[in-house]
Amino acid sequence: MTDRYSEETFFKDVKTQEYTPFYTNNLTSYSPNVSYHYNPKVCQYHYGVRHPMKPFRLMLTDNLVIGYKLYEKMDLYLPEPASKEQLQDFHTDEYIKFLEQVTPDNASKFSEQLQKFNIGDDCPVFDGFYDYSALYAGSSLDATQKLIQGTSDIAINWSGGLHHAKKSMPSGFCYVNDIVLSILNLLRHHPRVLYIDIDLHHGDGVQEAFYTTDRVMTVSFHKYNGLFFPGTGNLDEVGIGKGKHFSLNVPLNDGIDDESYVRLFKAVMEPVITSFQPTAIVQQCGADSLGHDRLGTFNLNIKGHGECVKFIRSFGIPLLMLGGGGYTPRNVSRLWCHETSVMTDVTLDPKLPDVLPFRNYFNPDCSLYPNLGDLLDNKNSRKFLENVKAKVLEQLRNLKGAPSVQMNEIPPDFNKLTPEEERELDEFNEREEQLMREMKDSARNGELME
Template sequence: MTLASWMDESSSFAPDARTAKHTPFFEPVVNSFNDGGYRPNVSYHYNPNVSAYHYGVRHPMKPFRLMLTDHLVIGYKLHEQMDLYETRRATEEELLNFHSADYIEFLQRITPENSTKFADDLKKFNIGDDCPVFDGMYDYCQYYAGASLDASRKLISGMSDIAINWSGGLHHAKKYEPSGFCYVNDIVMAILNLLRVHSRILYIDIDLHHGDGVQEAFYLTDRVMTVSFHKYNGEFFPGTGNYDEVGVGKGKHFALNVPLQDGIDDESYVRLFKSVIEPVIAKFRPTAIIQQCGADSLGCDRLGCFNLNIKAHGECVKYVKSFGVPMLCLGGGGYTPRNVSRLWCYETSVLANVELNSKLPDSLPFRSWFQPDYSLHPNLGDRFENKNTKKYLDNLRVQLLENLRYLNQAPSVQMQEIPPDLQNITDDKEAQLVDRIKRESEIDKYKDAERYYVNKKDESRRGELLD
């Protein structure tokens, strides 16, 4: 009998209270021959401050979904299976690696109180209902971008095989403006950091919406391949992402888009995902993978129109993990907080190689949010009619494989060895540390000289003078 069945309420056996208190809510997944016994070192990157920000009462983006996710991860004791890192903010210089100086300056200066003074800039920088001005907006951007950069550093240094930052994945932000609830594009910044030492990066996006900001940033290069699964009808936000968007110039055929219709179900989505990703990885041969795991592609999402359940969404993450390539997993969309947190907790368990009991822990804070079933896997399917016919999906698969046919071999890149930023500290902080070490060295020299004098004095014979 497995641990999961032992803890199931429907089981014939029930542990006593003391046993139940010390019984974990997960069991290790036994590696099979197929996965080669891959047991990655997983790191979890977070900053508790990021969940405190608020877009507005009626705005669908709710950062407190990250707090619910962290509570679930801790409630299931998944933190015991990973390295935990509380991340620092991204610096202005790091944000400027992708975004324009005038846009970052605008984010620093704008507040709800002074926004009337920036009437022209509000139009220039696309500030409105989707991307409102709220208290601490620039700080919020620094926190989630800093976590993605920290996760990328752990992959570069080899300290992690898989790094997780659920606060990241804001894939719509452009170089000069915010878009679709996204103010700075942490994904692009993480990719730029990884490109310092990795020759080829594969970006996979399973959000409901097209990952247009990331695609646009790398549309002209063959070192980053973007693959996005999303709803597309020409009108649905952001209005891009048809299968004929394949890249330009050197980047031609290094953008792959999978446009889907309303109501796609678990079986159809997972089968299509695997049939596309397997040849992509085989042909492109990435040295690192970033997967954006937007939860708005789940069924019953506030802004969603798919019928995916949590296990199907997680199966896509599990499949990418199975290739054993260094991997950065990020959040993204998701507008029903209780389901967002369920999904990202489950996918954390998939990446950490453990299986969770479907019944939520009794001691979980905010457990009432998950009523009435208090389950990790509620039924989220069958809400929408599936308009993705077998003929449509077969034709789409043929078209996508035809696009991949042009990738005869993985692009080669001449690389120079760049020492990774292992310390994850800013230049200012590094200068302060150097100054402190110098001062401590001077003190140590003085103390060494004093100790030498005292020792010699103690060793001298009676009546002997010591200079």
């Protein structure tokens, strides 16, 4: 009899919890339409046992978003994979054909192409990797389309944000550059697109794709010491031709904390937005800039990272929110759940819902906001950060206001450079290729550390 009553009591407690609010509406004046784009198949792929990229982090994120009932605050979409033709809007036909054809079973037949296309430990051939790439890219393109149609003011795809992939090769765990594809799509309807990257690593693939145009401004906050992957992202990388001064890089040292990072971010991004006057923004929210990340070297907490995206949201400009890096899955999912709440303008209960699947994965504290800011010494002095800020703002002053663009210049048409500009671009590409060759093996070893 006692057991029966205990079971009934437990059953009623669960039912009660189904109606328990896990968030509080903030009721600010800006109430955008937010959409959430997610295909559950994308979390079913596996890079390999020892590989730090774990797509199941997306399942954990989705479970948190559902557990906190944030679906009540958004339009939900199940996107289709990107088509081959859509992927070829940026990537070469030869490269996409290779991704389609190669598998773990037949990889030995593609030895020459594997070397040509930079396939190795960091970007391995795993079962279904073409389908995986098409899924996350399709979700970003679906989110982009909702912004273009005006049905969404903010569109979220946490499976996207893979910013290292190049036109004809993968890089840094990224096979297809969904960010570039999304920006290309936006450029057909928006005169100016701003790209913001707060991943630990430099957003080199996106910067390279738009290095010669004034229609896209790229701003990347990242670790830089000349050796850390991908080795690019110094202050002197400013763009070429029409794109000169439209690439901004904010190189940082290890251990930067919330206060320093957020202060610098706001000090840079407010004048960027005021000067460039973007009509759409793409924000890459890589979670490897959090403290305690498996590959990370910063000390950011979840709310500090979230404060940056909250600041960008406050401008009320159409916004595409994407994921990116992040190699401690439980903290990745915490971050992207929190930033979903920021976009939907609600405050979440710090204690994770009791009915959450995989709740024990967040033991021992079962908190949405663990302390992640205490691991490393902050090597970013006030003087160093002020110097970085001064150099970035000096570059920004060269813009002299928002560029007047020709809407008929749709990529790849904007790559019409003078002979001098072409030589400058070739020299830049040669330097980058040489750097990548020199650091290829060491970068891979560093990325795949246990």
